[in-house]
Amino acid sequence: MANPDLETPEFIERLRAGDRAAFALVVKHYHPRLLGAARTMLQPADAEEAVQDGWIAAHRALPKFEGRSALLTWLTRIVINQARMQLRKGGREVQFDPTEEGAADALAHRFNANGHWQEPPRAWALSGPDALLTRDELQHCLESHITAMPDNQRLALQLRDIQGLDFNDICNIMDVSASNVRVLVHRARARARLFEMVDRFQETGEC
């Protein structure tokens, strides 16, 4: 979520006026998030470069920033555009709208023909010292599953579930309709098998 202190009209005015301390504060708070967003599309070194180029572009464009969206949304959009340009230079085009890839319901095999659970969710140990979601092995599993998702799902998951942006901001950043953002997030959570993976991990302890 955006940092409220960096989104007030007074603060934005300082930024637009070229206040260096204000700009440094924005970098301090938003750099890791922008890097997180860029890394969903690029290798780590390329992501660093895209974010760096993004800061340069943002710094130049700041006097024209009108505050119609949150500063974080505006910055993320700039960085994602930089990342897209980098990919394009390498001959890759990113498709943010959902495609047929991953369109099938990944949990379909857990329902019977009547649409009832035939393999219901297992009990997850959600609290206690050995709580499922806090286990290190599971973090590695989550990491590798997120890496293996299609780019557009990974970016939508990053912006929505990891950074907590709202759907309107994500539409704005990705230039994708609200319903398509929801489709991407749903696929990332359920259809890209994050849920399945955690459920299986609970049972077998394996990724």
Added chain:
Amino acid sequence: MLKCQEVELRADALVDGTPLSRRERLSLNMHLLMCRHCRRYVRQLRALTAHLRHRESPTAHDDQVQAVLDCVHHSKQTTD
């Protein structure tokens, strides 16, 4: 009456707090009242998304910030 699989496909709306029509909300709640498997699914999907949120990045280190500022400053000098 919704089927479990239909609830699974709509569970994101509950987790995200997406506004639903009264009818949609009523049918989801009716189902959840009666179906413990779907209640568990929604609870777990909530826990999973809440967990992902906690992976959010902290603030940048001072040397990282300085590197960005130097770069911005340098590019400004070369274009001015």
